[in-house]
Every structure is written in structure tokens, then in C-alpha cells.
Amino acid sequence: MKPIRAYGMLALAVSVSALLAQEGGNAENGKRLFAEEGCYQCHGYAGQGGGAGPRIAPRPANSGIQYIRRPTGVMPPYTTKVLSDSALADIRAYLGTIQPPRPVKDIPLLNQ
Numbered sequence: 001m002k003p004i005r006a007y008g009m010l011a012l013a014v015s016v017s018a019l020l021a022q023e024g025g026n027a028e029n030g031k032r033l034f035a036e037e038g039c040y041q042c043h044g045y046a047g048q049g050g051g052a053g054p055r056i057a058p059r060p061a062n063s064g065i066q067y068i069r070r071p072t073g074v075m076p077p078y079t080t081k082v083l084s085d086s087a088l089a090d091i092r093a094y095l096g097t098i099q100p101p102r103p104v105k106d107i108p109l110l111n112q
């Protein structure tokens, strides 16, 4: 491949990944925000639920995250004043990376 064409491919790859990151939110930053904004206090660090909040991960991408803007139950609201749309997208991306737990039958210690 000629050098000039290789650069073209690289530029394309870089711009595509930048676009994907923008659309999908930054999961790494979302993880940080999830702790910093106190979501973990009610939902657990992995969104597994526990104390005051229900399990919120894993969940299908996009489902339900807007709930935090205008909750109708006991959860406090997070308006754009305290959590920007891009911060919300990052948290959504983080929740999207959380995998379901392994089934009990696949954990040897729990099958003795």
C-alpha cells in the first residue's frame, strides 16, 4: 500500500472511532460519573441494585436512562443543571458495558 493511501485509511479509522465515541458516550467517564454523582449509593457500583435502588444494569442500550430527568418515584431528579446530556450519555454507555452475571451452574464453587 502506498504511504499516502495508508494515511488516508488511518484518518478514516480515526474519524469513525471519534464519531462512535461521540454517539455512544464515553463508558470510562460514565463509570467515574456513576460513582461521583452518587448513583452507586442506591444502585450499587455495577448498577446491580441493593439498598435503596433497583437493578439498572445490564439493560438494553437507551432504555430508561431518561427516567433520571423526571423520576416519578423516590429517586431524586437529575436535571441538566446537575448532569449534562453528555454526562448522561457517558453513564448510559457505562451501564451498557455491564455484563449479566454468570449463571450459578457455571460457578464451580456454588455447585459443590
Ligand code: HEC
Pocket: 034, 037, 038, 039, 040, 041, 042, 043, 052, 053, 054, 056, 064, 065, 066, 067, 068, 071, 072, 073, 074, 075, 076, 078, 083, 091
Ligand atoms: C437516593 C437513591 C438513588 C440515587 C442516588 C439514584 N437513584 Fe436511580 N433510582 C432509585 C429508585 C428508588 C428507583 C426506582 C424508581 C423510583 O422510585 O424512582 C430508581 C430508578 C432508576 C432508573 C430507572 C429504572 C427502570 O427500570 O426504569 C434509572 C435508569 C436510574 N435510577 C439511574 C440512576 C442514575 C444514572 C443515577 C445517578 C445519576 C441514579 N439513578 C441515582 C434510587 C436512586
